[in-house]
Amino acid sequence: MPRVEIKEFQRRADEVASFLKSNLSPDTRVKIVTHTDADGISAASILARYLHDRDVPFHVVFSRPLRHDEVVELSKEDYDFFVFIDQGSAQVSEIHKHVLGEGRNVLILDHHPGEFPEHSKLGHLNPHACNLNGASDISAAGVVYSVVERLDKKFRPMVWLAVVGALGDRQEFSSGFVGINEGFVKRAMDLNVLRVGKGLKLIGRTQSPVVECLRLSIRPYLPGITGNVEACRELVKSLGIPPEGKIAELGVEREAGLRDALFARSNATLISEEFRHILWGPLYVLREEIEVFPAELHEYAAMLEACGELGSPNVGFAATMGDEASATDALALLKRYQGRMVEVLKWLEGNLDAFETTPKFRCIYVGREIDPKMVGEAISLAVESGLVKADRPVVGIAESNGELKVSARATRVHVARGVNLGESLRRAAASVGGVGGGHDVAAAARIPLTKRNEFIAALDETLPRVKEGRK
Numbered sequence: 001m002p003r004v005e006i007k008e009f010q011r012r013a014d015e016v017a018s019f020l021k022s023n024l025s026p027d028t029r030v031k032i033v034t035h036t037d038a039d040g041i042s043a044a045s046i047l048a049r050y051l052h053d054r055d056v057p058f059h060v061v062f063s064r065p066l067r068h069d070e071v072v073e074l075s076k077e078d079y080d081f082f083v084f085i086d087q088g089s090a091q092v093s094e095i096h097k098h099v100l101g102e103g104r105n106v107l108i109l110d111h112h113p114g115e116f117p118e119h120s121k122l123g124h125l126n127p128h129a130c131n132l133n134g135a136s137d138i139s140a141a142g143v144v145y146s147v148v149e150r151l152d153k154k155f156r157p158m159v160w161l162a163v164v165g166a167l168g169d170r171q172e173f174s175s176g177f178v179g180i181n182e183g184f185v186k187r188a189m190d191l192n193v194l195r196v197g198k199g200l201k202l203i204g205r206t207q208s209p210v211v212e213c214l215r216l217s218i219r220p221y222l223p224g225i226t227g228n229v230e231a232c233r234e235l236v237k238s239l240g241i242p243p244e245g246k247i248a249e250l251g252v253e254r255e256a257g258l259r260d261a262l263f264a265r266s267n268a269t270l271i272s273e274e275f276r277h278i279l280w281g282p283l284y285v286l287r288e289e290i291e292v293f294p295a296e297l298h299e300y301a302a303m304l305e306a307c308g309e310l311g312s313p314n315v316g317f318a319a320t321m322g323d324e325a326s327a328t329d330a331l332a333l334l335k336r337y338q339g340r341m342v343e344v345l346k347w348l349e350g351n352l353d354a355f356e357t358t359p360k361f362r363c364i365y366v367g368r369e370i371d372p373k374m375v376g377e378a379i380s381l382a383v384e385s386g387l388v389k390a391d392r393p394v395v396g397i398a399e400s401n402g403e404l405k406v407s408a409r410a411t412r413v414h415v416a417r418g419v420n421l422g423e424s425l426r427r428a429a430a431s432v433g434g435v436g437g438g439h440d441v442a443a444a445a446r447i448p449l450t451k452r453n454e455f456i457a458a459l460d461e462t463l464p465r466v467k468e469g470r471k
């Protein structure tokens, strides 16, 4: 990562920090519109703590990126300062047109591709404007943190929330974090907020009995183990592990033994490097003094993600703000979400022959079998777990409210070979009268119900070929 881009990002963060500071007073009424996922929740939490500290009243709403009509509706609301988090850069022309002006200020803190026109009442920070990659170098939580930590040193220890945002948006790679994210982990260690360990990255390792933790494992999905309590009990028993113990308390040797047993039981031909890294790797553990649970940040991010997925991002948000009852509720939501995803992945495992393979991608039509909101994540998990081969991008199409909802996922390897799903889905969807867009590795589209085959053909034309040979 050339340092000059990071320097430029920091320079702009300075500008945005003074924009924020100079436009706030205790009379300013602030509206925050953030994303419903772990990144959006942690990002909003960082800003909320700053506003709270300055006694500025604010209102937070959680939403997918606003559509044109929703921006128009929002502009009618009686606020002085609108903040768009984890969205906004792609909606900047609507925001310009409808929200800016007449004494109102706008701040956009985003990491999705978009446009970056200037306006005296607009503060806008986005890694893409500095030639950084918003899919790998920094999350929205990192963008917000970069602004807030400049305003007062006392906010620096919140850097762990920037790591949570990056984990939530899958910005941790088998080699670790890159770009600005890498600096966040280093700072969290320097500030003695975080220690980095190594072990089984299974969600629930610090919270649930080992049998429960294995039964609910969706990242990775463990064929034969996930969703099968008997198999989990047997495995644990065969290793002499107390079934009620937690993985985090097993000790190094037993934990490594469990890892080896899980590798041995997995289909060896399907085990990719990625699968190994998802099962076993760095753990980011908050120091006890921080008093935040779960203390392991993969787990923390998964908890916030689950809150968002189940329509209760506010519960996750309240947990990040230190509300204990909400933290308990958020953990319950995590288990409920894992349980649902187990069923979805089991369905996929039983319907692998429904995948069509085009020269450029793999595609499955799930109809109404899977909640359209879960399709994208299910595909990610299926690829990471080795259920679906990762030799080309994977697309899932579900029916929802009289239209088709398309979710697509690619790997970094595909991107290195020229894939940009956001761009391809945007073009393919537009060619059949739909809308689409997103990141290079993850994107979505909505298209008319009758245009499935046309869309598949258009997408096949738009995507580059990442695999040699015919199939």
Ligand SMILES: [Mn+2]
Residues within 6 Å of the ligand: 035, 039, 040, 086, 111, 139, 140, 169
């Ligand atoms: Mn994000």
